[in-house]
Amino acid sequence: MTRRSQRRHKWSATLTRIRGVHKGAMGAILNRQDGVGPTGRPFLRWAGAKRAFVGQLSALVPLQFDTYYEPFMGAASLFFFMKPAKAKLSDSATELVKTFRDVRNDPHGVHAAIAQWGVDRETYYEVRRLHNLTGVSRSARFIYLNKTCWNGLYRVNKSGQFNVPFGLPKSQNIVSLDDLLSCSKSLQSAVAITCTDFEQAVEDCRADDFVFFDPPYVTSHSDTGFKDYNETLFSWDDQKRLAECAHRIARKGTKVLVTNADHPAITSLYHSSEVHRLYRHSTLAGSGTHRRAITELVIKVHK
Numbered sequence: 001m002t003r004r005s006q007r008r009h010k011w012s013a014t015l016t017r018i019r020g021v022h023k024g025a026m027g028a029i030l031n032r033q034d035g036v037g038p039t040g041r042p043f044l045r046w047a048g049a050k051r052a053f054v055g056q057l058s059a060l061v062p063l064q065f066d067t068y069y070e071p072f073m074g075a076a077s078l079f080f081f082m083k084p085a086k087a088k089l090s091d092s093a094t095e096l097v098k099t100f101r102d103v104r105n106d107p108h109g110v111h112a113a114i115a116q117w118g119v120d121r122e123t124y125y126e127v128r129r130l131h132n133l134t135g136v137s138r139s140a141r142f143i144y145l146n147k148t149c150w151n152g153l154y155r156v157n158k159s160g161q162f163n164v165p166f167g168l169p170k171s172q173n174i175v176s177l178d179d180l181l182s183c184s185k186s187l188q189s190a191v192a193i194t195c196t197d198f199e200q201a202v203e204d205c206r207a208d209d210f211v212f213f214d215p216p217y218v219t220s221h222s223d224t225g226f227k228d229y230n231e232t233l234f235s236w237d238d239q240k241r242l243a244e245c246a247h248r249i250a251r252k253g254t255k256v257l258v259t260n261a262d263h264p265a266i267t268s269l270y271h272s273s274e275v276h277r278l279y280r281h282s283t284l285a286g287s288g289t290h291r292r293a294i295t296e297l298v299i300k301v302h303k
């Protein structure tokens, strides 16, 4: 076996292991919706989204819980993958929250509004200049820009206006009606989709609930990682506030998982908790063959 095929073999064995774990765990989770759409794919691209990790994460999700909370919703990758039977989703990004509500309530309307725009540079900048849209058109614009801008980045200027350049999307099909319908169906279980700070979002959680905290990753040593994608930066004080909040709700019996950067400053905030590592392979820029493993932490805060 050449070194290259050895590497491929190792990675495919890892994938098989991950898929095996996730199949087993998902089969056993007791509060999933039944018969919900096939894809489990989020309808947005989002910085820090956990799409690559959902298999590994689902193996750590408790087998039984009442309400699923995701207070740093973003694209809600784990939510769409797991399709819990009852959920409370929230985020501090206002436009994101409105878009999730519109996709839940009126996927046909959102899709029709997206379909009026072509996928080309000129239309992109026209849509980017539309600041006064209301109703589903506003959410359609959010999805359109997200899917056609550079790298799915969400960045606004000082006046709150989206300012990411066109991203040369590979496909004309931004989001299919089937995908939106599937997401809308999953979102019927979201009894609340709110725009709020994470701490407030989990105020009402109870002992039999499960909270998945997936914050922006910023450590005291490096605050560059995800700095660009929100109006307000998630500071080191916020990381400390999050750790305190996670411990507080875990003490009352709530099951809590927190993801974060693989950094000693983070592990020191959760020194009494069980720490796991999530692995993903990334191809180094400029080379199709050199892979390196990227790790992130997932911390099981409950006992």
Ligand SMILES: C[S@@+](CC[C@H](N)C(=O)[O-])C[C@H]1O[C@@H](n2cnc3c(N)ncnc32)[C@H](O)[C@@H]1O
Pocket: 046, 047, 048, 049, 050, 051, 071, 072, 073, 074, 075, 076, 077, 078, 090, 091, 092, 093, 196, 197, 198, 199, 214, 215, 216, 217, 230, 234, 238
């Ligand atoms: C890493 S992303 C979440 C990704 C998501 N879990 C996924 O898989 O797509 C972090 C999210 O936290 C949100 N956020 C930042 N500060 C927040 C705060 N104080 N309270 C609630 N949400 C916040 C951001 O708007 C962003 O959507």
